Amino acid sequence: MTTDDPASTDTRIAALEARLRHLEDVSAISQLVASYGPLVDAGDAERVAALWTEDGSYDVEGWHMASRAEVAAMVRSEAHQGLIGNGSSHFLGPAHVTIGADGDTAVAVCESVLLVQHKGHPVVARIGANLFELVRTPDGWQTTRRTTRGLDGSQGARDLLAGRVPPQ
Amino acid sequence: MTTDDPASTDTRIAALEARLRHLEDVSAISQLVASYGPLVDAGDAERVAALWTEDGSYDVEGWHMASRAEVAAMVRSEAHQGLIGNGSSHFLGPAHVTIGADGDTAVAVCESVLLVQHKGHPVVARIGANLFELVRTPDGWQTTRRTTRGLDGSQGARDLLAGRVPPQ
Amino acid sequence: MTTDDPASTDTRIAALEARLRHLEDVSAISQLVASYGPLVDAGDAERVAALWTEDGSYDVEGWHMASRAEVAAMVRSEAHQGLIGNGSSHFLGPAHVTIGADGDTAVAVCESVLLVQHKGHPVVARIGANLFELVRTPDGWQTTRRTTRGLDGSQGARDLLAGRVPPQ
Numbered sequence: 001m002t003t004d005d006p007a008s009t010d011t012r013i014a015a016l017e018a019r020l021r022h023l024e025d026v027s028a029i030s031q032l033v034a035s036y037g038p039l040v041d042a043g044d045a046e047r048v049a050a051l052w053t054e055d056g057s058y059d060v061e062g063w064h065m066a067s068r069a070e071v072a073a074m075v076r077s078e079a080h081q082g083l084i085g086n087g088s089s090h091f092l093g094p095a096h097v098t099i100g101a102d103g104d105t106a107v108a109v110c111e112s113v114l115l116v117q118h119k120g121h122p123v124v125a126r127i128g129a130n131l132f133e134l135v136r137t138p139d140g141w142q143t144t145r146r147t148t149r150g151l152d153g154s155q156g157a158r159d160l161l162a163g164r165v166p167p168q
Numbered sequence: 169m170t171t172d173d174p175a176s177t178d179t180r181i182a183a184l185e186a187r188l189r190h191l192e193d194v195s196a197i198s199q200l201v202a203s204y205g206p207l208v209d210a211g212d213a214e215r216v217a218a219l220w221t222e223d224g225s226y227d228v229e230g231w232h233m234a235s236r237a238e239v240a241a242m243v244r245s246e247a248h249q250g251l252i253g254n255g256s257s258h259f260l261g262p263a264h265v266t267i268g269a270d271g272d273t274a275v276a277v278c279e280s281v282l283l284v285q286h287k288g289h290p291v292v293a294r295i296g297a298n299l300f301e302l303v304r305t306p307d308g309w310q311t312t313r314r315t316t317r318g319l320d321g322s323q324g325a326r327d328l329l330a331g332r333v334p335p336q
Numbered sequence: 337m338t339t340d341d342p343a344s345t346d347t348r349i350a351a352l353e354a355r356l357r358h359l360e361d362v363s364a365i366s367q368l369v370a371s372y373g374p375l376v377d378a379g380d381a382e383r384v385a386a387l388w389t390e391d392g393s394y395d396v397e398g399w400h401m402a403s404r405a406e407v408a409a410m411v412r413s414e415a416h417q418g419l420i421g422n423g424s425s426h427f428l429g430p431a432h433v434t435i436g437a438d439g440d441t442a443v444a445v446c447e448s449v450l451l452v453q454h455k456g457h458p459v460v461a462r463i464g465a466n467l468f469e470l471v472r473t474p475d476g477w478q479t480t481r482r483t484t485r486g487l488d489g490s491q492g493a494r495d496l497l498a499g500r501v502p503p504q
Binding site: 009012013016019020023026027093094095096097109110111113124125126127129150151152153154157158159161162163 | 177178181184185188191192195198199201202203205206207209210211212215252253254255256257258259260261262263281283285289290291292
Binding site: 089 | 349
């Protein structure tokens, strides 16, 4: 292959651009998921909330948040502040990312372990299944909906792990 | 550098292609490893098995599987179904990936924690060392052999963590 | 866009080079962090130490190492050898990486869980916050300073998780 064939140069550059964009998307979404635990355990309400779109939702067993403001309020809540004031780790595993056919939506799946301090010792309080639905925005990838279920043998949790988007 | 030097354009594009391919390989293998836990805890036997080549093996203390079919059978086994029916998390850490000199084989190492529900509480049942040997196939990277050992101080487990491929 | 416009070909290639370099940096740093746990649990003192610059530091509650040699000495210490001889997992989560504006320094944040064998059963001994400060060297990215604090509700640990570099 020689560059006196401009078409081929163009084709190769376009292929590189498409492949790089895909890789950037997987990396950006992996990084978004990797940032949740540290930020929520730091208590950084604004940056946690910014992982969602303005009207993004977070549904975690018995707690349904329907906007950035509600996610931020969860981080600032007495319950969460008690947890992190004592010391906690919302430990999320590496995300498995699937970019949608349209290229502008994605799904990420990971497992999570919640560890908390109990009488001065860290204990495992919960294990969970997480499915993030995401969208490309002018400000990068953001979460439109996150669903988290305890890993207790229920079909709902197992569906999330298999990457099946739950019904609305 | 100007593009009236076609050789240099070609060289730069070829360098990009090689670097991008390397990054794609590391990402694909990281994603393969990240998908194992969610899929095996979901009980998705087919997709777990598809992480291996047709005759790929999985050797995990006292259980030696020598094909995709045997990996799928493990997922469908009473033992595994009991585990996930109760609720379990095969929590694998981020993989450290080394692409072989030939470019078409690789090794990935990670630690793992098995958490299970016991009397309604999640407990740590096992900690492990994992070494994946992988090969590039027309369908993407697949596992030719995975070796998992409990982290109990044995040299075997520590060799896996150091990336030393075990003897056949 | 056609390649009879050489300027645009150059511009596109330069953009690809810059984007790819950024992605390579995030990947390399993620891989460095992912390799720490396996290598330290393997007891591979040399390769653990090589994750730091020659005079890189590692400050982990009550243990301050100020060079590669001191990091290697920690791995070889009776305390650490006792831990891994018994079986341990320094389980680090996926790193969240931020490349500095200069392009040659970076910060990576992750949570960690230390699991050890106690009377034949794995137990969680510690949960931690980790902040790595890194620099690009001719031999790739290396750690200039790592700070680790137990997640016990203290502001220091939470600052690390929020990505705030601690004072010297």
